[in-house]
Amino acid sequence: MLKILWEKFINWILGISKTPVEDPYVPEVKEELPVTENVEKPTMEEKEVSLQITENLLVKGSTNRRGDAMRDLRGIVLHWVGAVNQTSLQTRNFIANRTDFGSYNYLINHDGEIMRLIPENEVAWHVGTSQPDPVSKLIYTPRAREIIGDQVANAKTANWHTIGIGMNHKTWNEFTPETLNSCISLCADICRRTGLDPSRISNHWEMVGWKRCPEFWAKDPAQFEFFKDQVRKAIGV
Numbered sequence: 149m150l151k152i153l154w155e156k157f158i159n160w161i162l163g164i165s166k167t168p169v170e171d172p173y174v175p176e177v178k179e180e181l182p183v184t185e186n187v188e189k190p191t192m193e194e195k196e197v198s199l200q201i202t203e204n205l206l207v208k209g210s211t212n213r214r215g216d217a218m219r220d221l222r223g224i225v226l227h228w229v230g231a232v233n234q235t236s237l238q239t240r241n242f243i244a245n246r247t248d249f250g251s252y253n254y255l256i257n258h259d260g261e262i263m264r265l266i267p268e269n270e271v272a273w274h275v276g277t278s279q280p281d282p283v284s285k286l287i288y289t290p291r292a293r294e295i296i297g298d299q300v301a302n303a304k305t306a307n308w309h310t311i312g313i314g315m316n317h318k319t320w321n322e323f324t325p326e327t328l329n330s331c332i333s334l335c336a337d338i339c340r341r342t343g344l345d346p347s348r349i350s351n352h353w354e355m356v357g358w359k360r361c362p363e364f365w366a367k368d369p370a371q372f373e374f375f376k377d378q379v380r381k382a383i384g385v
């Protein structure tokens with residue numbers, strides 16, 4: 149018994165000590181979540197995912213996997229996790245233990261491993277906002293509104309219509325090529341299965357205009373355009 153407790157304690161120490169003390173992870177969503185009675189049935193078809201994916205689902209009914217049904221899929225939103233050199237498992241456990249909102253459907257590790265935290269037909273809290281875009285003064289940018297529509301933007305229910313992918317990063321400057329390649333494959337796979345056009349792939353910064361996530365794509369949008377071109381190539385469109 150003592151041995152088990154000791155091992156648990158050591159694992160806890162090891163797990164925690166790898167996370168920066170001053171956690172730079174800024175919560176993705178701060179506002180109150182809209183009430184979701186009369187949730188619409190998802191119209192997205194559930195088809196077999198052909199990629200190799202590690203299942204490490206959050207507990208259904210927990211804060212960050214409330215179990216809300218996804219509505220019609222309008223886009224994919226990419227993120228960095230906002231903490232350097234953190235593995236998917238560490239990010240997953242951070243999300244599982246947090247008491248505020250912030251989660252993704254998928255996480256991608258530095259070595260390219262794809263981990264599923266929330267099934268695609270359930271909502272993740274990754275792109276909620278009540279803060280206006282400083283340029284357009286709108287809640288959700290004009291670009292976001294092209295993707296999710298004005299109605300969804302005004303109702304602030306973008307999370308109910310977009311799959312969120314969080315990418316871990318070793319530095320503040322870039323994703324590893326393995327992470328990017330897996331993200332390209334995952335986005336291509338989602339587009340193929342759901343019929344979503346790659347032009348509907350976006351990133352957090354592009355969607356809300358005030359959160360520089362990922363910072364290097366906010367600074368250099370051409371890098372993100374290149375990413376989307378790679379997805380198009382992968383799909384063959």
Ligand SMILES: [Zn+2]
Nearest residue numbers: 227228352361
């Ligand atoms: Zn983000």
